[in-house]
Each structure stands twice: as C-alpha cells, then as structure tokens.
Amino acid sequence: MATSDEMYQAVIIEHARSPRNYKPLVTPTHHCDGRNPLCGDEVSLDLTVDAEGRITDIGFQGQGCAISKASASMMTAAIKGKTVPEARELFERFHALVTGEPTDEKALGKLVAFKGVAAYPMRVKCATMGWHVMMEALDENREKRPNGSEQ
Amino acid sequence: MATSDEMYQAVIIEHARSPRNYKPLVTPTHHCDGRNPLCGDEVSLDLTVDAEGRITDIGFQGQGCAISKASASMMTAAIKGKTVPEARELFERFHALVTGEPTDEKALGKLVAFKGVAAYPMRVKCATMGWHVMMEALDENREKRPNGSEQ
Amino acid sequence: MTALASSLRGTFPVLGTLSRGHPMIYLDSAATAQKPQAVIDAMTRFYTQDYGTIHRGVYQVSERATLAWDAARERVAHFLTAATADEVVFVRGTTEAINLVAESFLKPRIKPGATVLVTEMEHHANIVPWQLAGAKTVPIPISDTGELDLVAAERLLAAGCEMLAVCHVSNALGTINPVVELCRMAKRHGVPVLIDGAQAAPHLCIDVQAIGCDFYCFSGHKVYGPTGIGALWAKREHLAKMPPYQGGGDMIDLVTFEGTTYAPAPRKFEAGTPHIAGAIGLEAALRWLDALDRVALRREEEELLAFGTGLLAEVPGLRLIGSAREKAGILTFVIEGVHPHDIASILDHDGVCIRAGHHCTQPLHRRLGVQSTARASLALYSTRDDLEKLAHGLVKIQRMFN
C-alpha cells in the first residue's frame, strides 16, 4: 500500500520550498531550457564548465511541482564540483533509481530520497526533467563547440 | 427456425426467371429510375396513365436479385389496369406486409408470397425497390404536370 | 440527499475497486466517466453473441448489427431532441466532430484568416481545429467569476465573423453558458453556431432545437459510454451541402477512377467500418441515462456542488476558480504554495483521483494567470463522502507544504 511519505519525503519538500542554486548565471558556458508540454513545467538551466571539464557553477530557475523542483535543486547540489563524465554517470544512476532499475544507491547519496518515484511511472518525467535539461545543455554545447572541453 | 422456402417461394423464383412486363414503353406518361447504391441494383420503370387516372400500361427493366426482380414483376402484373389511388393503396398494403405490419392479406392476392421477407429486414429494400420507383414515377410527374390526371 | 447517487454506485464496477490500496474515490469524471454494468454488458454481448459488420451483410449477425447501429443513431437523436436521426453523424468524439465541421463546413466558406469567434474558456478541441482550417480564433472575454461577457460577444459578432464556436459547459470552470441567448444573438448577425457539448451532455438535458444552434457535439466516453465514439448533430441543410470529410467504403454512391459520387448524409460522413461496438455501448449508456430521473439528478448535483464548494472554502490557502451563477459539477482550485501536480499526486496516494494541469485550456489558464490548476469533477455517482475525503486530503496537503 502506497503512502504519500514514500514519494514526498521531508527532504524533498524542504528542497521544493527552498531550492538551492536557484539563480541564473551571469556568464554560463552551457545553457538549456526545457518544458514538459503535458504539465507545463519549465526548467531553465545554466552551467559553467571549466577547461578541465569540471562543473564549477550551476543555477536553475523554473516552474514546476515539488518533485521536479526538488529534483533540480538536489541535482545542482550534487553535481556542482563534479566533472562532466561524473555528472553523466550520476544521471544514469539517478535514472535507474527512479525507474526502478538496480543501481548503486550509496553512490547517489541524498538523491536516494527519490526512490519512491519508481512506483509512480507518471511522475518519472517530473523527477528527471532537470536532469534531462542538464544532459541536453552539455550535449548541445558540445556540438556547437567541437573543440570544447567535453569528450 | 427459418427455411429458405419462406422467402424464396416457387412463385417468386418463377417471376424472377421470367419477369412479366419486362420491356420499355414507347410513349410512357410516367418514368423513373432507381438504384440501390449498397447492392448496385437498378430498376427502370415506365407507366402509361390515361386521362381517367388508370394505369393502362407498365413496363420495367433492371438488374437485381430474385426478390427485387420478382417483386417488380408481380407489381406490374398487380397494378396494370388499376387507378393511381388503387396502386398507392396496394403499395401501402405491400409495404405493411413485408415490414411485418398488420394488413389485409387477402387484398394483396398473389403478392402475399412476399410475406417471408418480413423476417429479413435487410431484404425489405429489395422487395420494395420496384414499388418505391413506381411511387416516385407517379409523384415526380404530378409535380411536372400540375393539371395532370392524378390528384 | 444523494440517495440516488448512492443507489447508482453499485452499478459501476470500477467504483468498487481499490486505488493504491484504498477504496477508489473517482473525481475526474469531466475527463472521462466510469461505465455502468449495462454498458459493459451491451458490448460484451455484441462481441460474444452477435458480432458482425453493418450494412453489407444479409446474414443474421450483420442484420442485428445494422439494426443496432440504426437504433443507436435514433437514441442519440432522441438524447439531443433532434428532429430526425439523419442529422446525427457518428464520430470518434467531440474533437473529431469539431474537426469535421471546421474542415467540411467552415473551410470551403472562408478565405484564410477569416474569424471564428470562440471564448476564453474553450477547450483546445474548440480552438485548434478552426486554426487548422485556416481561420483566426478570436475569443469572447470572460469575467473573473468565469462568465461570458455578453456585451463583448454582441460587439464581436457585430464586428463580423464566420462562425461562433462555444462550449455549453466549460470543462475547467464548470460555467454553463447561455447558449440559447448566444444562438439568438448569432442568428441576428447571420453567424452559424457550433456548441461543444462535451461537458453538457453528462449533466444537462439537451434540446438542440430549443438551443437554436447549427451544430452540436459530444463524446460517448463522458456520458458513461465507451471510448472511441461520439456524435455530431447538424442541421439537415448543412449536412446536405457539406462535402465529405473522409473517403472510403460506405460513404460512396458510385466510384470510378475518374471521380466519385457520394451517399446522402449521414452516411457521407461515415467512411470505413465504423466503431460498431462503440455505438452499441453508447446506445446502452443513453438508454440507461434515459431511465433515470435526470431532473432529480441535476438537483442533487447542484446540492452536491454547493456542499463541495463550502467544504473547499474551509481549506486554508485554497482558492476556487470559476464561480459562475449557472454551474455544473466542476471544482477547480489552487492552493497557495502547493503545485497542483503535487496535490493530485498526494491525493492519489490515498485513492482520491483528481486531475491537475491545464485541462486542455491553456489560453484560459493564461487569462487566469495560473500555470495549472487542480480539478475535482462530479458525476451522478459522486457522493458527499467523496468530497469529504477530498477536503480531508487537501487540509493534510496544505499542512505538509506550509
């Protein structure tokens, strides 16, 4: 039997209320906007990646439900300071977590709070929206800057 | 339980094989063509109505199933020599017969052979096609000739 | 009070199931209604005992299917108080009906860019088809309570337009629009009117002749019938003049490679093997509705709506959206500090099913200055208990987030 606590953990509600890194960056190296036409949620994401491929700063803004907001917020906290390959790897793990695939939960740290989403397939998009936008921001700019820092 | 004899009486098959009055008229006073787009059946009907409103001659031609052919054939035999109001009345009776409504079966004479059609709603159109064309022929010309012989 | 509703619940098997392990409280009937056993049985009977195609077969199951198809058309005509069944065209649903009218009625009459008058509260289904047909959609504004501005309507009609397309009942606000008056106004300006009856059909008794519209449509799945079927009613003279919509079997008179002539309406608009089981299910649904005291049910719904409105008013931070004087059983709202999606999700965890989002009315939401809303909608099986469970959940949610 499901309970609302499974998905709406205290940490999620806390992040939804006070999202971290909720700001635009002044000179981002990467940017992407995402929108979910079904629910109208929007995320705008800025990243600064340094010459070594490390994410030195990150900021997001947007409209959305608690799950999408908290997920974007906790993502920014989790990937700040990580290298791009590390961020990608974390995305894979997080995606596995919220779709019920096996993964190393310890490596996800606090993000494991989203485990409950796996029981609600309709909410997976909310939980991964910020992540998809992050992945796209990194991908998109790679094409524009073929000699850039990402592989 | 239905048997094929109910609908395909010997008299019907006989008329279908050798339809009466199967000819065009040279100088008809009334004419109408009918077609059933669903089955492709066609009837072309000529009538001669005299000044007293009596059907003095009638001829039909067409393509169709045994039911529609026999029905048109037996109709021509039945209404030849009748007045227009009498023909209309016979149509009403015949229509009642094949749709299972109560009617004076004796007044229908041989036409009562079509009683079995009432059990097969999909075939009512076949059995009444010639009749509808006859009614239309009489109606149509009434409009064209407002001072004509029909009331 | 809701004695009728309670007595009806037993005939809706889904309402007896669990949702997330809790007894299901279904409050999304404006999206789609649950089905009474009679409707399910009619379709099962068709598929297990009588299945055949229509029109072209002389054998017994085809004959029965054809008679059932014709009877369904008669039943829809009766449900809409139409003059004749020949004015009823079977379609997939409201959306297809409006597309059919936009394509076959409007498009041949207009130059691209001509105006179709709609309202700020229209469903996308009553906006996009007109745009696809090349028209510009111009909305009649609404008041903050969710009522049409009839003065503006008169002015916009006078300014000139090719068509007025308006919902009978708004799926987001619950507003019952004054369709008789609107049709009278439009008629004075020689403007044909389509009424989107998707939300009216389940709640009101419909009389297309008394309304005075040119086109009326609804979806089977919202009036307790199956998915994939609905009806368009149109004045006979319109149907006679409109070119076919889709081409194929059953809508033709004579086909040659050089050109084709068409069957008379309504067959002209029903190309291909139709959704026969759907029509049979819809017939069963409307027959079932016909047997009820719809006037009494409407009164019960009004009481239930008043009851629910009162309950929701007590939820801290809740703002109800849509408070028209004439209103059907729809309760749309936002809660300060809580996203509608979260409201719907958390209620869901307790078996309470409501909708969150824009309800296919993005322009209305823009007009109201909200991204999305939560919506609880009633059907004739809805009870006070349903609304109490809803209100209880909302209070809990409000506390969770504040």
Place this chain on the structure above:
Amino acid sequence: MTALASSLRGTFPVLGTLSRGHPMIYLDSAATAQKPQAVIDAMTRFYTQDYGTIHRGVYQVSERATLAWDAARERVAHFLTAATADEVVFVRGTTEAINLVAESFLKPRIKPGATVLVTEMEHHANIVPWQLAGAKTVPIPISDTGELDLVAAERLLAAGCEMLAVCHVSNALGTINPVVELCRMAKRHGVPVLIDGAQAAPHLCIDVQAIGCDFYCFSGHKVYGPTGIGALWAKREHLAKMPPYQGGGDMIDLVTFEGTTYAPAPRKFEAGTPHIAGAIGLEAALRWLDALDRVALRREEEELLAFGTGLLAEVPGLRLIGSAREKAGILTFVIEGVHPHDIASILDHDGVCIRAGHHCTQPLHRRLGVQSTARASLALYSTRDDLEKLAHGLVKIQRMFN
C-alpha cells in the same frame, strides 16, 4: 489438417452460437473477423477494473491506462516489425489511415490533378481519399486471373506520379501483391508508397522494413481485435514533416488564440481522447496472434483454400473470380443465373454467412464485367466443414434457380 483451426474455434464465443437457428458457419472474415475470448476479456477488464483516461492523470487507473496505451503501440510496432513505436499512429482503421496520409502527406506536396497510382483491384478506401485530396487516381491494370501487370506498373511509374497506393492483399480477389518488388520499382522512380494492409494483416507476417514502403496501415477489427481502432505506420521522417491531421487535446505543444505549436509524432496525429479500450483490445488480439504458430496457420490456410477451390469448382455453373498464384483465403464467385444477393440470402437461411455485393471494389467489378459477386472468406478458425456446408448450399441454390 485443420487441427489448429479446430482447436482455436472454442476460443471464439460467436462461433458457438446459432444463426437463423442453425450452427453458425462464419465465412465473412474479410469483412470483419470474430473475436477470441482473450480480446473480449481484455476490454471488459479495462472497463470494470482499470478504467481511466491516458496521459493526463497521475492516479492509478489513469497511470495503468497510459501504460496499456503505450504497450499497445509497442505491440503494433512489433506486429509490423517497425523500427520504433514512435512510427505507429493509432487511427479508427485503414480508411482513416489512408485519409490521414492523403490529407497530411500528399495534399501539401501536390497540385490539384496530380496522379496517384493505384490498382484496378483497390478497395474504395484506397481510391476515394486520394481523390478527395485533389489527386487523379490512375489504375495499374490486372490480368484476368487477378494479378497486377508489373510491366504496366513500371511504365506508369516512369510516366510520373506523386504516390503509389496498393493493397497488400486484395479483399475481392485474394491476390497477394508483390509489394517488395513494387516498392523497389517505386523507389527507383522516387515515388513514395502506401501499402493498404487491411487484408494482409490477418493472413501474413508483416515486415514494413523488409517491404520497403513509406506507409502501411491495417484495421484492428480484421485482425481479431475490436471495432474503431487501427494503425498507421509511417517512416519517422515523413511523420516528422507532416502537418497535423485533426486538432485538439493531446496533440498540442502550446495553444494561443494567435496560433498553436504541436507535439512530436505520433501524438501530433492523435487529437482528442482516443479509443483507449480499442487499443487495449487490439493489443490483446496481436498478443494472442503472436502466441500462435503463424507460419503453420498460413500453411493450413493455403491447404484450406485449395480444398475450397476444389469444392467450388464442382458446383455447376459456378465461376471462381481471382486465381492469382499467390493468394490469401478469399473465394469470390458468381453462379450462372443466380444473383449473388440471393446466394447470400439462401445460404444465410441455413446459418452460412457470406457476403454479396461489390465488396467496396466497384471499379474492379466493372473491370471484371460483373455487377456483383458472392464472397466466402477464411480466417484461422475456418474449417473444411465450413466449406463443405458452403458447397452443399451452393449446389442446392444452383438447382433452385435452374
């Protein structure tokens, strides 16, 4: 011999009923196929336990409906050996699929009067939509046995056309057309190809990638599925470029009164609440088919067709129409001196269900010089006994009229 067929019959409840008081012999499966219990049960289960709408709800029944809808699309993709489920659009049936392609793919590419190549054996559904879209239909001729003239096809393709539209299997002749070869020829001339798979889907294993066509479509009700649902498969690049067909909910991205942007395919082509129960029933039908040994069934059908062909050859005055080397289980015929309508009617009185008429192929009948024909068509539940009863009835009828 037809051991498989006999073992399957029990799962089709209609086949156990009486028709006009006699055990039903159903030989009109080319018009529409009967349904196995699994299909009926899937829909009943949906309506009684899981009913909800798709996409827009977070609550359990809506979630389940959405997953079932997606699973149905996957199942259709697998059935057609498509590369991805995104290339599958749900429609009402073959007729709507062809109308969609004519309207959204062909019409924007052509000037009125442009040529669409069809064949003399096409169903009206594969003629009229092209005409409605403004094209001229030009037929590839057939031989007297009912086979396409490939030399003429090559010549007509070389002469120039905008589209080739051809049935995979003829519903009137049974002919299995060489679609791989036709697609190869068309490709050489840069002509896109639509294959009407309405009659192929129930009989053959379909591989749209191996065929090499641009569009492929079929109807659910002919593959043992419910009415009102079917599928269009199209190459992804075509779907991406085609404008929407119908407008409304679920096919949009952003709606404003000034203009609207659309969702990506396939959603762009699925406006409004779709026939959810239909997709669920179709999924059950294709799953049921998948579990069978379709290669063995195809072999049985060939044997049964040969058996039936032999039986009919012995009926005095009977002429079989359609004797292509590659043929599916369709037996079309005329009897000297007996109208096909009477044949069907008299067989019906003994419980034998066949079709009489033009089978929505008026041009073919004109080509053959007959007004109408009688047609017995086979499905995987058909048996030798069915055909013996048919032949027995035909002999009786022949005697009645001669």
